[in-house]
Amino acid sequence: MIKASLMTCIALLVIPGSTNICVIASTHAQSQTHSLSYRTTMKNNNNLIKKVTLIARQENLPPLGIAHDPQRNIGLASVFILLENPQTKSVTVKISKVEIRNFLDGKLQNFQSQYKEIELKPLENSEILVELTNKSGYTGHDRFKAVVTYDIENQSNTIESEAVAANF
Numbered sequence: 001m002i003k004a005s006l007m008t009c010i011a012l013l014v015i016p017g018s019t020n021i022c023v024i025a026s027t028h029a030q031s032q033t034h035s036l037s038y039r040t041t042m043k044n045n046n047n048l049i050k051k052v053t054l055i056a057r058q059e060n061l062p063p064l065g066i067a068h069d070p071q072r073n074i075g076l077a078s079v080f081i082l083l084e085n086p087q088t089k090s091v092t093v094k095i096s097k098v099e100i101r102n103f104l105d106g107k108l109q110n111f112q113s114q115y116k117e118i119e120l121k122p123l124e125n126s127e128i129l130v131e132l133t134n135k136s137g138y139t140g141h142d143r144f145k146a147v148v149t150y151d152i153e154n155q156s157n158t159i160e161s162e163a164v165a166a167n168f
Helices: 002-013 017-048
Strands: 051-056 075-084 092-100 115-120 125-134 144-150 155-160
Touching: 002 075, 051 092, 051 144, 075 115, 075 144, 092 125, 115 125, 125 155
Parallel strands: none
Antiparallel strands: 051 075, 075 125, 092 115, 092 144, 144 155
16 A cells, blocks of 8 residues: 555656645555554454363263262363464463353353463464363253453453353
8 A cells, every 4th residue: 555655656746736645645544554553453452362162071970990989070161262462562361260151041050260360472372271170060051151251451351152062
């Protein structure tokens, strides 16, 4: 776009009195570039978590050769969180909670998560894994989603995974 503006300016210089048009075209191109850069920065700052994926499993029977233990974890959730920092400065993402909910009614499943803080360096991509377990398994419906609540620069956001069926 800037090359096109420059070519237009050069072509217009041969016409007497057209220098004002060249300045206006150049200023317009610079302001659009600055505006686009600002919108990209604001958008990316709020959307550093790009995707959340849930793998839900329930293992009612112990592995072969292992005695039955009623205190064994049978509800298992693996939550993969994809983060991307397209900025040229480091950013801290504070994951305050990861919840597993029924897809249809939003009822909270009995999983507990711990607070995590991730520092993304400039232009860094990262994927973290949050493992959740419980002793009661999944209850209610057959489809579930992960809900991640996180803070970036004192601004709270939430992102959800797609609904998945628990593998039994």
